[in-house]
Amino acid sequence: MSKGNSQTMLKKFAILGAAGDLTSRLLLPALANLLQDGRLPDGFEVVGVGLEPLTTESFQQHIKEALAEFAAPTPEEVRNRLVKMLSYVHADVTDAEALKKALKPAEGPLVVYLALPAPVFEPAVKAIAAAGVGQDSRIVIEKPHGTDLEGTQALDALLSKTYTEDSVFRIDHFLGKQTVQNVLGLRFANRLFEPLWTGEHIERVDIRWDETLTLEGRASYYDRAGALRDMLQNHLLQILCMIAMEPPASLSERDLRDKKVEVLRNVRDLSPNDVKRQTVRARYTAGTIGERKVPSYVDEQGVKPERDTETFAQITLHIDTWRWGGVPFVLRSGKALGDTRQEAAVTFREVPALTLWHDSTPQPNVLRLRLRPDELSLDLNLNGAGDPFVLEPAELGLKLAPQEMGAYARLLLDILEGDNTLSIRADEAEEAWRIMTPILDAWKADEVPMQEYPAGSEFEPKTS
Numbered sequence: 001m002s003k004g005n006s007q008t009m010l011k012k013f014a015i016l017g018a019a020g021d022l023t024s025r026l027l028l029p030a031l032a033n034l035l036q037d038g039r040l041p042d043g044f045e046v047v048g049v050g051l052e053p054l055t056t057e058s059f060q061q062h063i064k065e066a067l068a069e070f071a072a073p074t075p076e077e078v079r080n081r082l083v084k085m086l087s088y089v090h091a092d093v094t095d096a097e098a099l100k101k102a103l104k105p106a107e108g109p110l111v112v113y114l115a116l117p118a119p120v121f122e123p124a125v126k127a128i129a130a131a132g133v134g135q136d137s138r139i140v141i142e143k144p145h146g147t148d149l150e151g152t153q154a155l156d157a158l159l160s161k162t163y164t165e166d167s168v169f170r171i172d173h174f175l176g177k178q179t180v181q182n183v184l185g186l187r188f189a190n191r192l193f194e195p196l197w198t199g200e201h202i203e204r205v206d207i208r209w210d211e212t213l214t215l216e217g218r219a220s221y222y223d224r225a226g227a228l229r230d231m232l233q234n235h236l237l238q239i240l241c242m243i244a245m246e247p248p249a250s251l252s253e254r255d256l257r258d259k260k261v262e263v264l265r266n267v268r269d270l271s272p273n274d275v276k277r278q279t280v281r282a283r284y285t286a287g288t289i290g291e292r293k294v295p296s297y298v299d300e301q302g303v304k305p306e307r308d309t310e311t312f313a314q315i316t317l318h319i320d321t322w323r324w325g326g327v328p329f330v331l332r333s334g335k336a337l338g339d340t341r342q343e344a345a346v347t348f349r350e351v352p353a354l355t356l357w358h359d360s361t362p363q364p365n366v367l368r369l370r371l372r373p374d375e376l377s378l379d380l381n382l383n384g385a386g387d388p389f390v391l392e393p394a395e396l397g398l399k400l401a402p403q404e405m406g407a408y409a410r411l412l413l414d415i416l417e418g419d420n421t422l423s424i425r426a427d428e429a430e431e432a433w434r435i436m437t438p439i440l441d442a443w444k445a446d447e448v449p450m451q452e453y454p455a456g457s458e459f460e461p462k463t464s
């Protein structure tokens, strides 16, 4: 994808909330990836800041162990070099004076990564600005970008007081996944698909992210978020944008992001009745996933049943444009399911009902973009091997080469280089929350019943 903006490569990377899971599981392994590839600039340093009472030595030790677990393919020598670049300051990230000492913004621009829970974004941004971090620095907001529309608008208004949109990066690591990026190549670099890419030929689009993972120790975050905020509001809507967008004039950040936000703007508001008919929330009960016994979600450590958090969400959206009129886009994601099915499936309409095939009916063509493993496939109908007048289903498949750079590494490099192409713009984040608002409100008011599924099952929800 484009390397749109040519900006200065920054050398200092501060992580607020550095003792958390995101830092050790994703951010530092991604930086190790970049260091190994020789992509980090000379003099690169990482400053961790947080309320956990760590020293630089204990932080380094903690990260060293985490890298051995989560960045194992990176040679030990590289991991050790990265560990030496780390320091830690024990400070309150909402205290401007403390941040000024920790980040030393007077020494030059830096990346400030907010690896924090969404409710802390606002006070942290106030403190960062008051500490003197200017707009030549880059502020990175981890997803979910807020918890609702109002909160996100307030955060964006606050950010825009000190920072230009170019210096704000809202992360969605799905945009760093090669199959998601490949939607553009597939659609706009092949004559084959684009003429058929309309409601006239496409019947429905299913974007699905089923996981066998459960909470993995993330209750303090997940129990407040739930599947809708964790997956659909951001990752799955981004995939929808890539599939539904009009052709951009270029892959520059402006053209690409304009086209994505146009899709979101045209997603129809769900009425209270639509929410009842077109959305499903559910939660897993005790079960077995493979060999693993899993307790009921409400009995998982750190879960408060009164929060009524869903571990599965499914919604059907419509895009009110000429191209997409009448085509349902079904987004679904759930934890603790029996299988990992992670794909976008585009189902084409049936061929005209001819009498050519006496004994068999052609199945609809389905184009699948699988995200894990990265694969493309197309279901076709062919004449059978035995009787040429009987149809047999066939699949045209392509395995994509393993992704050269991990999704987080791709995005962190873009941030260091100042390229916003793969980051979410403020208007995009707000539109995504606008779509979710009626659903969040109705679910909170208990207007859509919470369904249940045993952990490890193939859940097909009841829809009204």
Ligand code: BG6
Pocket: 211, 213, 230
């Ligand atoms: C994260 C979600 O953003 O994406 C997780 O918080 C989810 O709940 C994960 O499991 C899926 O993405 P990946 O790339 O880590 O499989």
